[in-house]
Amino acid sequence: MSWLDELIHALKRLNEPWTRATDIGLLDATADFHAWLKDKRPFEARHKHGWRSVLADFNLAAGKCGTNLEGTVRDEIHQCLTASSGLTLKLDNLSNADFGIYLGASRAAIAGQVDSLRMALTSSRARKAAWRDLVDGCKSEVMSSSRLAERRDLFRDIMEASGYDLKRLSLNLIGVLNNEVLGVRSAQVMVNEVDATQVASRPRPGESAGFTQDQQIALCDKLISFSASAGRHVVWLAFYNAYLVGRLIRSFGSSVTFYDGHVIKEILESDQSAPPVLPSELLGEHGFFSPSYLPGERGTVLARVDLGHDSFSDPVSIAKKQIEAIIALTGLHIGSSSWRLMSGYLHVIDGKIRGAGAFRKEHDSEAIMSSPYTDGTDEALEQIESDFAPHFPIQKPELTELVDAAHAWRGASQQEPLSSIVLHVRILELIASRLHDKPWQEYLDYFLAKGWVRSELRSSISRVLYRGIFDEPPGLSSDQEQHLRHLQLTVFRSKHSGFEVDLKKGFDALPFLFSIFSLHDELGRELVEVARTFSSPAAIAAKRDELMKDWHSIRSRLHRVRNALAHGGPVNARIASTVHEYARKMASWSLQLSLQGELSGKGLQLMHDEYLNKNANWFDYIPRASDAKSALFSP
Numbered sequence: 040m041s042w043l044d045e046l047i048h049a050l051k052r053l054n055e056p057w058t059r060a061t062d063i064g065l066l067d068a069t070a071d072f073h074a075w076l077k078d079k080r081p082f083e084a085r086h087k088h089g090w091r092s093v094l095a096d097f098n099l100a101a102g103k104c105g106t107n108l109e110g111t112v113r114d115e116i117h118q119c120l121t122a123s124s125g126l127t128l129k130l131d132n133l134s135n136a137d138f139g140i141y142l143g144a145s146r147a148a149i150a151g152q153v154d155s156l157r158m159a160l161t162s163s164r165a166r167k168a169a170w171r172d173l174v175d176g177c178k179s180e181v182m183s184s185s186r187l188a189e190r191r192d193l194f195r196d197i198m199e200a201s202g203y204d205l206k207r208l209s210l211n212l213i214g215v216l217n218n219e220v221l222g223v224r225s226a227q228v229m230v231n232e233v234d235a236t237q238v239a240s241r242p243r244p245g246e247s248a249g250f251t252q253d254q255q256i257a258l259c260d261k262l263i264s265f266s267a268s269a270g271r272h273v274v275w276l277a278f279y280n281a282y283l284v285g286r287l288i289r290s291f292g293s294s295v296t297f298y299d300g301h302v303i304k305e306i307l308e309s310d311q312s313a314p315p316v317l318p319s320e321l322l323g324e325h326g327f328f329s330p331s332y333l334p335g336e337r338g339t340v341l342a343r344v345d346l347g348h349d350s351f352s353d354p355v356s357i358a359k360k361q362i363e364a365i366i367a368l369t370g371l372h373i374g375s376s377s378w379r380l381m382s383g384y385l386h387v388i389d390g391k392i393r394g395a396g397a398f399r400k401e402h403d404s405e406a407i408m409s410s411p412y413t414d415g416t417d418e419a420l421e422q423i424e425s426d427f428a429p430h431f432p433i434q435k436p437e438l439t440e441l442v443d444a445a446h447a448w449r450g451a452s453q454q455e456p457l458s459s460i461v462l463h464v465r466i467l468e469l470i471a472s473r474l475h476d477k478p479w480q481e482y483l484d485y486f487l488a489k490g491w492v493r494s495e496l497r498s499s500i501s502r503v504l505y506r507g508i509f510d511e512p513p514g515l516s517s518d519q520e521q522h523l524r525h526l527q528l529t530v531f532r533s534k535h536s537g538f539e540v541d542l543k544k545g546f547d548a549l550p551f552l553f554s555i556f557s558l559h560d561e562l563g564r565e566l567v568e569v570a571r572t573f574s575s576p577a578a579i580a581a582k583r584d585e586l587m588k589d590w591h592s593i594r595s596r597l598h599r600v601r602n603a604l605a606h607g608g609p610v611n612a613r614i615a616s617t618v619h620e621y622a623r624k625m626a627s628w629s630l631q632l633s634l635q636g637e638l639s640g641k642g643l644q645l646m647h648d649e650y651l652n653k654n655a656n657w658f659d660y661i662p663r664a665s666d667a668k669s670a671l672f673s674p
Contacts (some may be wrong), residue, residue, distance in 0.1 A: 041286055043252060045559040046177040047216050049191045051208040051267075056195070057188035060620045061593045066196045067613045068093075068100035069157055072119070074609035076150040082139035089602060090130060092595040094123045096614075099592065103189045105172025111164050115156040122149040161201040163264040169194040169265045174256060177559070182562040183571075198263070204356035206382070208262075208397060213249075215258050223248035223258065230261040272346040272360035273320065277333075277387035277398050281340035281378040283518075288316060291365060294347070300339030304330055318343065320387045334381060334398040355384045355396075437473075438637045444469055445630050456619035457604060457612065463626040464601045470629040473643050480598050486647050487628055488594075489654040492586045496579070496671065497542055499572065503565050504530060504545040507552040512560055519555055526551075546573070546668055576670040580661045593621055 049057075058064075075093050080086070088211055101116050109116070109444020124151075129141050159165055173194045176187045199205055211229070221244055227233040231481050250258070277300060283289050289297045307321060307330035321330070333341070344358040363380060370376040383398030451462035462480060471482035508526045515523070530545045531538045553570050556563040572582050597618040603610045636646030657674055664670035 040557055040559040040561075040563075042559055043216060043255075045561075045564070046174060047213055048561050049173060049177060049187070050209050050212050050216070050592075053195050054205040056192050058185075058192045061589070061617050062189075063096050063596070063614065064158075064192075064193055064196045065100040065103065066160060066200050067611065067617075068097045069119070069153060069160070071609065071611045071614050072097045072123070073150060073153045073157065074611060076153060077147045078609050080608065082135070082142050084135045085137070085602070085606075086608070087130060087138075088595070089567075089599040089608065090126065092592075092599040094127055095592060096596060097123055103193065103342070105169065105190050105193070107168035107171040107175070108193070111162075111168040111353060112156065112159045115159045117151075118152045119156050122152055160197055163266055165195055166201060167260055167264040169197045170260065176195070176448075177647070180558060182564070183568045185568060187564060201352055202356060203353045204359070207355060210396070211262055212259050215255050215262070218248050218250050218255060219244065220246040220248045223250060223255075225394060226258050226262050230258075230265045232261075266350065266352070269348060269350045270388040271348045272351055272354040273318075273387040274344045274346065274355050275387070276342045276344065276358060276362055277381040277383060278340045278342065278378040279334070279381055279400050280338055281335070282338060283340060285502070291307050294345040295362065295365065296343045298341040298343070300333065300341045301337045303334050303341060304333045304335035314441060320385075320390055320392055328385065328392045328395055332395065332398070334383075340378070355386055355394075358384075409520070422591045435637070438634075441630065441633050441637060445634070448626050448630060451626075452623055455611065456615045460597070460601055460615060460619060460622050461604050463622040464597070466626040467622075467629055468635055470643070473633070474647060480594060482629075483594055483625055484591075486632075486651050487625060488587065488590050488630070489658045490650060491590055491625075492583055493654055493657060495586050495589075496572075496582065499569060500545060500549070501540050503552070503562060504540060504542075504548070506562050507556070507566065508548070510562060512556055515555060522551065527533055543668070543672055546671065549573070573667045573671065575667055576661055576664040579667060579670045581665075583658065583661060584596055593618060599624055 056062075071093050075090065096121065101120055103113070104116070125145075126142075129138050133141060172190045174186075176182050176190045179187075189531075195205060198208055211222070211226055215226050216222075225231060283299050287299050287302055291297065303317070303321075306317075335607060342362050344362055346354055346358060346361075359380065366376050366378050366380075369378075379401065381398050381400055383396045384394075385392055386394035447462060448466055451459040451466075453459075454462070467479040469480065471477060471479040474482065474486075477485075508523060508530060511520070511523060526544075526548050530541050530548060532541065549566070549569065552562075553566050556565060556566055558564060572578060596614070600610065600615050600618055601622075602608060604615075631651055632646050633643050635641075636643040639646070641649075660674055661670045663674065
């Protein structure tokens, strides 16, 4: 595979992040910095931790810019980093009262600097720079997979903050990079290189455009940095499971009109004259549009959204938000609405169709019933029976309290992040109070931090093993294929509801996997990074220390978010989502250790001490290990 293949892979499912769930991006860190500066609460001593955490997050995120983006927003970032350093210095050296005075006098000026950075990050220059950083990363022979993931996700964050629909952006860019006439011509129409009315017919899928790689990247540059000229923008969207009862057309104010899709398509495809109420854009000749492209099933409603005369970075995305808001309001009024938005659109500028996307029903994950072979409840009942069954019915107060907490954990895990974080931390507070009279965050640092580091190291191997062993690259010899079959049977052991991984055998298989994947394969760069991370005890120790720094950053952020939720401070939902899963996992671990202690008769303290000592011994042993495998799996 080539760097271009790797770039296409990076653009697929662009709405799904590549970085870890706990990683924080520059735009989110900047937004949170700004929110704390705008916080109207008088400064109190208890806010100090939150300020240190938000400044540390911003400093960390600001250091992850690619070369091109850093050069584009250098002045704005420098101003904000200087302000951040100044605030940190004052936090360290001033009394709480004096820092409150300093913050009150300077926060407006600093907020203005942060605002300037936020605006700069969504400019056309920043969009192009972030894109070029992603391209350069895919071309690089030495960039790590985690660094490439940071560049890729920063690009997606900038594009999303600039108002672009990530799914459609992904399709447009990949269409150009696949070098097909359809994708290239569509992009050229979008950036005004080609007039849609001059396209004789819709290009055939798969037909080559004959562009060079430089021409493809240059056209993508234009797609990303293009600022549409002002014009009258109209967007057509479609719903399924939707009906207009006893009517062909329903107006909603002056800018939105709904049409019976089935009837409209029949009229346009027939020889009969179209009724005068149909907009003229559907009646003319367009190389990119034919009535056959419209959805025509019964139970389909078309929506025409007139955005008026203006310039938009992504008018389709704006129209979708407007129309979905209308349907959401109807749902509030009647309880729920069955109307479901299709993918696909027609984009009209000044009466001419300038862009189109295929109309399709979106995948409905809720329609998929769970299988007995993917649900592990039955198997889990068998595993916990010997521990729990002798204690039922539960009468011991200490055990009752923990079982109630486990029930609360299950309920919290099914809620949205902001609510679940408060409930998960409440469980941590309960366990911490049972062990020693210290705050929950100190409990986490003391008992669970080193276990988390160990889990993260092992997870970095397991994440690549399944894909490496089952996602077979092309061009393997028969011996290599046979060895892969062997690894599938020995590294992975089938269970009723999935499989278990033998990490030691998987670790031994890494050199083979490294040998069969090239750098630009979908998994190649990740394998290179894993090989470097686990090349020696010294390399593992370095990664261990890096993860411990990550732990303190994530735990501090959870502390900040939870306190803001509890005390009316600044809360950013995207920031909260970076610690949501971490909070869920820590609450789960604390409950498992506590329940094991009660059920075994050891008690909470001894069970936690044993867990701590096991991971602390491993933590300290790493530099003394004879080889990488021993460092990872011993003592």
